[in-house]
Amino acid sequence: MTSTATTPKVSRLPKWAGNFGVQIILGLIAGLVLGLIARNLGGDPKTNPNALTATLTTIGTSYVSLLKAAVVPLVFTAVVSSIANLRQVTNAARLAWNTLLWFAITALIAVTIGIFLGVVFQPGAGTGQATPADYTGTSGNWWAFLTGLIPSNFMGLGAITTPGDGGAITTAVSFNVLQVLVIAIAVGIAALKVGKAADPFLKLNSSALAVIQKVLWWIIRLAPIGTVGLIGKAVSTYGWTTIGSLGKFSLAIYVGLAIVLFVVYPILVKSHGLSIKQYFSGVWPAVQLGFVSRSSIGTLPLTQRVTERNLGVPRAYASFAVPLGATTKMDGCAAIYPAVAAIFVAQFFGIHLDLGQYLLIVLVSVLGSAATAGTTGAVVMLTLTLSTLGLPLAGVGLLLAVDPILDMGRTAVNVAGQALVPAIVAKRQGILDETLYNAPRNGNPFADDSTESLAALNKDDAGDHDPQREFANA
Numbered sequence: 411m412t413s414t415a416t417t418p419k420v421s422r423l424p425k426w427a428g429n430f431g432v433q434i435i436l437g438l439i440a441g442l443v444l445g446l447i448a449r450n451l452g453g454d455p456k457t458n459p460n461a462l463t464a465t466l467t468t469i470g471t472s473y474v475s476l477l478k479a480a481v482v483p484l485v486f487t488a489v490v491s492s493i494a495n496l497r498q499v500t501n502a503a504r505l506a507w508n509t510l511l512w513f514a515i516t517a518l519i520a521v522t523i524g525i526f527l528g529v530v531f532q533p534g535a536g537t538g539q540a541t542p543a544d545y546t547g548t549s550g551n552w553w554a555f556l557t558g559l560i561p562s563n564f565m566g567l568g569a570i571t572t573p574g575d576g577g578a579i580t581t582a583v584s585f586n587v588l589q590v591l592v593i594a595i596a597v598g599i600a601a602l603k604v605g606k607a608a609d610p611f612l613k614l615n616s617s618a619l620a621v622i623q624k625v626l627w628w629i630i631r632l633a634p635i636g637t638v639g640l641i642g643k644a645v646s647t648y649g650w651t652t653i654g655s656l657g658k659f660s661l662a663i664y665v666g667l668a669i670v671l672f673v674v675y676p677i678l679v680k681s682h683g684l685s686i687k688q689y690f691s692g693v694w695p696a697v698q699l700g701f702v703s704r705s706s707i708g709t710l711p712l713t714q715r716v717t718e719r720n721l722g723v724p725r726a727y728a729s730f731a732v733p734l735g736a737t738t739k740m741d742g743c744a745a746i747y748p749a750v751a752a753i754f755v756a757q758f759f760g761i762h763l764d765l766g767q768y769l770l771i772v773l774v775s776v777l778g779s780a781a782t783a784g785t786t787g788a789v790v791m792l793t794l795t796l797s798t799l800g801l802p803l804a805g806v807g808l809l810l811a812v813d814p815i816l817d818m819g820r821t822a823v824n825v826a827g828q829a830l831v832p833a834i835v836a837k838r839q840g841i842l843d844e845t846l847y848n849a850p851r852n853g854n855p856f857a858d859d860s861t862e863s864l865a866a867l868n869k870d871d872a873g874d875h876d877p878q879r880e881f882a883n884a
Contacts, residue, residue: 434814437637441466444638445645459646466642473636474810476629480622484707485737486594487619492734493598494612495726502730505835509731512831513739514776516678520670520741521775524749525768527666533659533750534757559777561589591738623707633704637814644808656812659754666746667819675830682837684847691851692720693829700825704817706736709825720851721833722843728832735828740791742820742827745775748795755796755805767799774798 444466453460459467496502601608644656676686696713700706706713714732717723723731749771756763774795796803836842 433634434637434818437634438641438814441638441641442645445642448642448646463643463646466639466646469639470636470643470810471639473629473632473639476632476636480626480629482590483618483622484626485590486597487615487622488707488733488737489591489594490598490601490612490615491619492730492737493595494601494615495730495733497602501839505727505839506730508835508838509734509831512834513735516674516741516827516831517739517745517776518772519674520666520745521749521772523669523674524666524746524775525753525771527662527746528750528753531658531662531665531750532757533662534655534754534759559589559592561593623710626705626707633814640810640813644810644812655754655758656809659750659809660812660816662750662754663747663816664819666750667742667823670741670746671823671826675826678830678834682834684833684837684844688848689721689830689833692716692847693826696825696829697822701818701822704814704821706740706821706824706828709821710736713825713828717829717832719846721829722846723832723836724841724843727836727841731832731835732828735831739828739831740820740824742823743817744791746823747816747820748775748791751792751805751809752795752799752801754809755801756799758805758808759802761801763799770799771795 444462448460448462448466451460451462453463496506601612675689679686679689693716696709696716699712700709710733713736714728717728717732718725752767752771753763755761792806792809793803796805833842833847837844
């Protein structure tokens with residue numbers, strides 16, 4: 411007598427449940443519902459929050475803290491690695507200067523568009539919110555920003571003192587990301603000058619960067635949970651009136667992103683005698699991944715590959731320009747977004763901005779884009795802009811409610827710009843492979859490949875991290 415063993419049926423989640431974009435949307439819906447429930451449970455969300463509001467607040471702030479924790483090591487290791495790659499480039503100084511110049515030019519165009527849209531849309535006007543009691547007036551100034559770039563110690567460490575109950579003062583350690591950038595540039599240049607003696611250090615730095623990128627991907631996967639906390643707290647604290655103004659703010663951001671991606675970039679491509687169609691078809695795989703992953707650093711391996719294989723930028727130059735762009739080239743996060751956000755916060759709290767403040771927004775955006783550090787979200791850049799202008803930092807928590815929605819479009823524009831600038835500079839310097847740039851792609855992700863899988867093409871050389879596979883369902 412024989413018996414047949416039956417294998418129990420394993421129930422699997424539907425395919426759409428593993429889609430990262432769907433998870434973000436579900437997080438937004440869950441946060442909205444939980445925020446409405448928390449608002450109806452009573453209690454003052456600011457001074458005496460109920461249990462649900464407190465839980466949502468803790469989830470949201472914890473996720474933001476995780477992101478900020480990755481900023482400093484990410485900036486340092488990525489920038490040092492980028493500069494070290496210049497050893498393989500002929501005329502490295504000229505290429506580096508031209509790259510930074512075009513980073514600044516495109517950032518200037520983008521921030522100007524952002525300021526224009528903020529003034530036209532008036533996203534924060536008419537909310538009726540009172541100016542925070544601890545606000546003493548706009549006090550941002552140019553000199554304080556410029557002197558703040560000078561490092562006070564090796565790690566850009568500083569201290570924040572906060573008055574507490576009964577006159578007690580709490581002191582917390584903080585990092586100045588722009589100072590970390592200055593330090594990383596100095597260390598990278600020094601490593602170039604030292605030569606072979608710096609090889610062990612550069613190998614260690616490269617390994618550290620790979621490890622940090624892996625940790626960052628784990629944090630990114632927690633984004634749907636963080637979204638629940640952030641949107642839930644916003645709804646619980648501010649209610650529907652504010653959510654409506656955030657919708658207007660979101661619309662202004664996406665209009666600005668669309669203008670930069672589909673108007674400004676094509677004009678720059680065409681003005682350099684290159685095909686707009688070839689540019690978009692070449693960069694689109696990285697733009698798609700950037701939109702879903704919300705991380706320029708996470709998309710970096712794919713961005714560098716399309717820049718080399720589709721846009722015809724020499725590998726030695728691309729290995730410098732693209733990683734540097736992933737940490738400092740942020741037309742979405744560091745130009746359009748902070749410009750509209752600063753104007754929104756000022757209007758939201760009924761604060762008037764003068765011409766000097768608008769010019770300061772431009773300066774911060776052009777010089778301070780490295781503060782975003784390529785991580786998902788632009789919390790650091792937003793904080794930098796508001797603090798430099800002297801605007802209430804209470805606006806940071808408010809805008810974080812819709813940040814996941816905005817960050818998808820911002821990162822897509824960031825990635826498109828990070829591939830565009832190396833192509834423009836390579837064309838201007840006569841080193842662009844235009845045959846490869848104009849090669850037919852026939853629906854393939856890369857111009858010169860028709861059989862090798864996209865997952866294999868984008869395998870990260872530093873380890874087993876495969877960004878296209880991890881987000882294939884998206």
